[in-house]
Amino acid sequence: MSDAHIEQEIQAKGLTAARVTPSAIEANIASEFYFTATEGVLGASEMGTAPAGQAKSLDLLTFCVLVLQNGFVVTGESACASPENFDAEIGRKIARQNAVQKIWALMGYELRTKLARLAEPLVTDEMVSRFLRWPVPANVHPDGTPGQPGRIGTNLLDAPTARQMLEQVLSGA
Numbered sequence: 001m002s003d004a005h006i007e008q009e010i011q012a013k014g015l016t017a018a019r020v021t022p023s024a025i026e027a028n029i030a031s032e033f034y035f036t037a038t039e040g041v042l043g044a045s046e047m048g049t050a051p052a053g054q055a056k057s058l059d060l061l062t063f064c065v066l067v068l069q070n071g072f073v074v075t076g077e078s079a080c081a082s083p084e085n086f087d088a089e090i091g092r093k094i095a096r097q098n099a100v101q102k103i104w105a106l107m108g109y110e111l112r113t114k115l116a117r118l119a120e121p122l123v124t125d126e127m128v129s130r131f132l133r134w135p136v137p138a139n140v141h142p143d144g145t146p147g148q149p150g151r152i153g154t155n156l157l158d159a160p161t162a163r164q165m166l167e168q169v170l171s172g173a
Helices: 003-012 022-027 037-046 056-060 088-119 125-132 159-171
Strands: 029-036 061-068 073-079
Touching (some): 003 022, 022 088, 029 088, 056 061, 061 088
């Protein structure tokens, strides 16, 4: 079953919570490159590396290199057993399909990490406590009183109010 068919089934069942989609995968691909192992060996030879012999079967191995939007690179390969069955276009399609499969796992991991962060409290009791224990600089007058060396915290904010302020600052809203 193709990714498109699976996507249709997912949508038909209303399973539309945060997830990786085929269109998100495609949007994450910045560029793609294809070459056979023979072309790779020839390219290496031109750069001064001597190939370790010649093997006609290198013509049957196709690579796909996908560069993702963040610069990360994934690869896919396609090897044909019979030279008579080799088709460059089919080799590229299979190699790309194998590379795309790797992106599913990477983007799934990234999404799961984001979802786990959302489930965590943005501000912890420890953060509020550290904020309220912050040594107030002498040039700061949090409650109108001239700065006092060694003074910590302020009487302007209680813990719940400090938590709200920190959540506002950290949420980026």
